[in-house]
Amino acid sequence: MLTKSKDLRTGNPLWLSQPVPRILTSKLTKDQRTDIVIIGAGITGAMAAESLSAAGFKVILIDRRGPLKGATSASTALLQYEIDTPLTVLSGQIGRDKAMRAWRRSKLALESLHARITSLGLKCDVKPVCSLFLAGNVLDADGLKLEAKNRNEIGLYTDYLTRDMLKNDHDIRRIAALKAYDNLSVNPVKLAGGFLLKAIEHGAQVFAPVTAERVETHRDGADVITAEGPVIRARYVIYASGYEMPKDIRTRRHSLNSTYAIATRPQPDKLWPQKCLIWEASDPYLYMRCTADGRVICGGEDEEFEDEDKRDSMLTDKVARLEAKLKDMFPQLDTKADFAWCGSFGASTTGLPTIGAVPAKANVFAIMAYGGNGITFSRLGAELLTTTLTGGQDPEADLFGF
Known part of the structure; x- marks a missing residue:
């Protein structure tokens, strides 16, 4: 085979x-x-x-x-142009010029995908959304400020949000975040x-x-x-x-990991303001989004892949962890998993x-x-x-x- x-x-x-x-x-x-x-x-x-x-x-x-x-x-289908490796970090890995070109091309690819979806008239629950990149163990508040500066210098407009701005505008209690625009959510x-x-x-x-x-x-x-x-x-x-x-x-350059995800019941009246895609400047990172019918999808808890049996044996524990992390961020939500799954996915060093x-x-x-x-x-x-x-x-x- x-x-x-x-x-x-x-x-x-x-x-x-x-x-x-x-x-x-x-x-x-x-x-x-x-x-x-x-x-x-x-x-x-x-x-x-x-x-x-x-x-x-x-x-x-x-x-x-x-x-x-x-x-x-x-797939949890958070469609972003923002590459897993921050621009500041990628510049240190492959050089600023190549990192700049890669980030710009990722933005163009997402714009092209949206245009093709529109041109073909595909019915896939596509919706333009902003995204929030929360401070974490990869980039702290100062790291996010530098990341925003570097993105804005190459034409990828990004806002830096302070703790108060993040709380007032998005009801999220974290020390800082970056806000990017023109990302997408879809049914994959x-x-x-x-x-x-x-x-x-x-x-x-x-x-x-x-x-x-x-x-x-x-x-x-x-x-x-x-x-x-x-x-x-x-x-x-x-x-x-x-x-x-x-x-x-x-x-x-490639490795195989396991990731876990849950989807809550529909609760459109309890979702966070603006319904941005959310992910963390952490390794591994937590990520979440809203669906067209008002559910929250939350994923993360990644592990290095060993075999399917070990991956699957951790599903119950990982679901409980995701429910707890989601509840900690948004106490108003019913975070009990209505759907839960795990999968294998590839990653690269860059x-x-x-x-x-x-x-x-x-x-x-x-x-x-x-x-x-x-x-x-x-x-x-x-x-x-x-x-x-x-x-x-x-x-x-x-x-x-x-």
Whole structure:
């Protein structure tokens, strides 16, 4: 098998309690020829398939589970341009110029995603929201002041909020926070399903369940050999397999973690003012958002991933911790979990994704949209590879390559 099989989520994700888009799939019964094979039919594969099929490529997606059945439904879907690694910290890791370009491109990718959602008319509960980045063990109040200064110097307007401003405007009792604008909240399953349906309208095909055993490359393209027997011959192959990392492209920049999430009952009259996305300048950090029907989703309590059994065994304890932390921040809320789940997710040492040509694998590409900005990075990956495969050159491609 091309990737090590994992149970990417456990529990009862909120999004699966709501109507899930129905995606037409076919059985793979014979060899296929196409321009592009995308391995993975979650949010990353969906965005890439829509973009590439709209650009005129013949696209086939395959997935060993089926569309939308992997980690996509475990996402809490706080769509931010703010990268996990603060601008001040990232500048120390990769240099100010590259850090500045990465943050700006993340902002552009989120704006592009919102524009594409609007252009296609996708019904995914999308809503523009502000975000609050609370002082923590990574950046204290002085660290946040410097972070705001650096962001504003490169055109990413950010407000610094004092303790009083944060209490008066958002009813949050913390020493300081940064307030950013033009982020998004969505239903991630509806979003991914919408992109898949549009890709199918453009002529893309989805075969599932299909397991990719290996990829064999040659001068004119690459062949995906499947466990089911048929071979898919293509000009290009794209790995969009999420947190099941392909065995032949592991890098030391990536790690696998476990995260936990809850969703409360609907209580729209008790939500915090302005309903901003909230996350902390801490490691690991707590994060929360509101849903269209007035629930609160709260996540965090991250642990280094060891195996699914250990991850799942901690769910009850982690849920109790999240309920308590949410109650401490917002005493007026009923924080008892109406839904609770856990999942595995990838992280990188810089907080940046890895997107581009796979070394020593001709005609093979990957979108490894790892980190808290996974959906934003999935859009970035779709843009970068569409530009590359149509003969263009993206000016930021060097920031994200292998």
